Amino acid sequence: MFDAESIIISTIAAVQQQHERLAEALYFSGVEPVLPTVPPDQSPLRGQLELLVAVANGDHSHNPHIVAETVQAVTETLFTSAMTYDVPSAFWRTDLGQVIAHCQVWLRGDDLISVTEAARILRGSAETADLMYVSRLIERDVLTAYYDPFETNPTQRRRVSRAEVDALR
Secondary structure, eight states: OOOHHHHHHHHHHHHHHHHHHHHHHHSOTTOOOOOOOOOGGGOHHHHHHHHHHHHHTTOOOSOHHHHHHHHHHHHHHHHBOSSOBOOOGGGGGSHHHHHHHHHHHHHHTOOEEEHHHHHHHHHSSOOHHHHHHHHHHHHTTSSOOEEOTTOSSGGGOEEEEHHHHHHHO
16 A cells, blocks of 8 residues: 555655745845745645545545546646646656556546456467566556555566557557
8 A cells, every 4th residue: 555644745845845946946046035834744735645645545435526636736736847847757656656647547447457467468378478578568658557555466566557458459
């Protein structure tokens, strides 16, 4: 399962650092910008992150519209620059990136399947060559890699979208 508290603390700290850098860029030297300091337990971002972690951890009792808006709001908070936002590919390998990815999978009504199952669907078997074929699709970003927080065996955690696999058939 995803650890909500560590994701919340690290994300709020990163947003505060980003806010400080932006404030430094906006003010003349010698002028101290007044930055509000909100403890992480009182930040509105905390509630958004708690919702996303709950959904990623399997609590699907939330309104999909609210979850979709929250995914968008958190992503914009993290990656908006003056002109646009660009989510770096490395983000999707972080815990928060995986939380958001799992929420997106849920919102699409998609299922995550193992690499072995993807190999069977795409190639008809799960021999080493078939598993490597799926791994290469992931490396080339043809398939998106997800990580199952409930899988205890680290070598079996990688998952792919059933919809993406079906689209390749």
